[in-house]
Amino acid sequence: MPMLRIRLTGSDDTARAVMNLLQSVDGIEHVEEVADLMPHMDDADSSSAGLHDVSGPKMHAIEIxxxxxxxxxxxxxxxxxxxFDLDAVVEFETEEEG
Incomplete structure (x- = not known):
């Protein structure tokens, strides 16, 4: 069964809206948000930690x-x-099982 991976850049509410949409589509077997394994360069001791300029939309990884x-x-x-309607960015990656 084909596996589709989505990388979504947006808020938690946007990710929930996308996942609700995914679960409502006929023919979808399974939807799951997976942990983001990409290390981010956030340093808690950084002088810029927590500033508004460095805190933006989160990355969400979803497998379907x-x-x-x-x-x-x-x-x-x-x-x-x-x-598009929610001002989010979405990327698709397809993986065929076989």
């Missing part, structure tokens, strides 16, 4: 098991439209 290519296309279009 998609039933087929048609469902994946429909899903991409819906997520892109919602991300």
């Amino acid at each position: 098991e998609v039933g087929n290519a048609s469902t994946e296309r429909k899903l991409r279009e819906a997520v892109e439209a919602l991300a």
Whole structure:
């Protein structure tokens, strides 16, 4: 079953809205937000720690098991439209199992 990974840059509320949308699409087998394994250069002792300029939208990594290519296309279009409406940035990565 194809696995689609989404990297979403936006607020926690935006990520919840996208995940709710994903779960409402017919043909989606599984939706899960996974831990972001990318190290971020946030240093608690930095002189800029906690400043408004360095605190921006968070990165969310979401994995979706998609039933087929048609469902994946429909899903991409819906997520892109919602991300546009919510001023979020979304990236897609597809991985075929096999």
